[in-house]
Amino acid sequence: MTDHLLEIRNLSVEFHTAAGTVHAVRDVSFHLDRGETLAILGESGSGKSVSASAIMNLIDMPPGRITSGQVLFGGRDLLHLSDEARRDINGSQIAMIFQDPLSHLNPVYDVGWQIAETMIVHGTPRAKANSEALRLVTRVGIPNPEGALRKYPHEFSGGQRQRLMIAMALAMKPDLLIADEPTTALDVTVQAEVLSLLHELQQETGMGVLIITHDLGVVAEIADRVVVMNAGEIVEAGITREVYHNATHPYTRKLIGAAPGKGRMHQPGAEAEPVLQVRDVVKDYAGFRALDGVSFDLMAGQTLAVVGESGSGKSTLARILLRLDEANSGTALWKGRDLFTMPPSELFKIRRDLQMVFQDPTQSLNPRMSVYQLISEAWAIHPDILPRAQWKARVAQLLQQVGLRPDMANRYPHQFSGGQRQRIAIARALALEPKLIVCDEAVSALDVSVQAQVIALLDDLRKTMGIAFIFIAHDLPVVRDFADHVMVMQKGRVVELGTVQQVFDAPQQPYTQALLAAGLDPDPDVQTQRREARLALAGA
């Protein structure tokens, strides 16, 4: 018998697919006690989510199969219980929250109904469930709780939706809460709030929390212990602080080393010339002002990072600069010519100078086109750039430039990893030899180690080819490593604009300070200090 709340022993899970058997989880063991927070840290494909799904009986079988191991919860092996017995445990004793609360809340039922349902399926009378739902929604800090119960998920913000998920998960006062990337889709300030809420609720209820994350910062903020997974195996486990400072496994060390935000900051030269001068850009969407007097200069061969939370207008700005959307007023001088009033024929010629790389390469690359077709399409549109006879050689050259092999040209996007796909998207942007590339959250969807490689690639292109970048991001440490200048946006306005050192080392505006304070540092010691500073700031 065991005294631990949860103990996983020698768990192995495999998936049988057309391509063969995938050993998603191999001989994994860990345990969790009451009142403790354990983080499973790993990149995509590490098996961290599959391990958690095994606890909740959420693995689809087939194609999945648990080949060996035990999942001991309160001394009982869950893997030997009937589906019905596990359903009774799910939601009442073990609860789970997920990464993207919008897709994990049912869009067609109001949130009051969904929260009450957790209790009703476990035998609570409806009237009691409804009053309890009200208490929970109030507890997780949703404004106007009574009205909120009758609203639908799409009527809430991302942070509120995750609070509602938490309310739903905690309805039956579970002993164990599994949180699968609970803050990955959220803004930094909201992330900090949600993690604090989880921490508070854990203090109140004494539950064990199993948090699955790819983010060292989240581990540093919340976890007592950490288990590091790679390729289905546990490579390292221990107290968070010890693992961070004395990692023994090379993978852990690589992961810690790849964490952004520790390199030397750029020191942009003052002599560079502006290639793009943006003045007083205003954009209204049906009564909502998305951009409100945005002005900045972008220097040739430099990177301007645009940071801000969702709704700050940073993506709108990108769309407007590329004329994917029209500004209401303002000017954007590209080499002295106004992009906003340019006739279509001139705009067509200039488009090749301005390229864009999007957040999700899975969506931005047409799945039915080969890499060769994706990259060479630009030359079909602008035929004067390159004669058809040279396309093949140039595609090969571009692939090498972004760190891929020329023989990959005939493959299709689904045959690549996420990081490789983003390299293809970059190669596609480079095909027209642009002077400016707008990256809209171009590395946000990538694993930390891949992120570092892509950033290094972009910085190399900037140096060797003199390309200027507008780098839109919500992730401050990445910005710190890559940007020359930083522009902080909030609600459509520019709050602060300066060199990367000015903004990171001596932020002037309270909003910038709050953003920086909300960011999570991978070092548990630094993060502890930062948390205290943040709480002090909130208290002041």
Place this chain on the structure above:
Amino acid sequence: MSSFIRKRAFASLISLIGLVVIVFFLSRLTGDPTDLFLPIEAPEEMRQQFRELNGLNDPLLVQFWNYLGDIVRLDFGVSLRRAQPAIDVVLPAFLWTLQLAAITMALVTGAAIVVGSLAAFRVGGIFDRIASLTSLIGASAPDFWVAIVAIVVFAVGLGWLPTSGTGTVWHWILPVGVLFIRPFGLIVQVVRGSMISALSSGYVKTARAKGVKSRAIIFVHALRNAMLPVITVIGDQAAALLNGAVIVETIFGFPGVGKLMIDSVLQRDFNVVLATIMITALAIFIMNLLIDLTYALLDPRIRY
């Protein structure tokens, strides 16, 4: 919501007027109605008198205007062959077709939702394979063939059911059964596809993590989300039935709008043809409006 209904009604009014224009001028293109109404040996004075009486000497636009006015009062003129107002011929036939369509679609919808959902729950399972195969056969079966075979087997061979007519419940079984097959096959496939994606969604995972029972996951959580594309296809199929299941109605001698339309075309009874066209067009407009309102009812994100 009410402004949406107004807007849609206005748009439909425009298409209805367009339809009237086409129908009116096309029927005039087929020649002088006098030739149709009067015996071939009628003297010229009689023809002249007939034209005067029916306003056929007025300019075409004036005639069209008068025709529009009549239509608004549901006056489609007199049936040539039956010596009664066209509308009195069409409305009863339309009501027969409406009943046939409503009964068929109600059965199809209920059955297809249950079968498609269960097939989607265990993709590749034995139930799924049977359901997929049968629905594919159903969706591909030509209804005139099924109708004739059904008569041969159940009416002639076994003698269980009447071949045609509408007198008793037994009379309805063959037409409804034959009309059922194709939409059923089609809608099962749509429900299955839509449910497969709904069942692999995040909110279903959440429901499983909450401990919700399988049946409630399928029919409460997933189904309502999966219904939007299904509703579209149901509307499409129902519209086809409302138009009159011409072949099936003819084979079973069912006195519906489809059979009436064919008979009237063969008899060149234009007033009746025009009336059937306008009445079914109106019915299909109302049904499309109901479908749009059902969307909003099912999905709170859709607001008009």
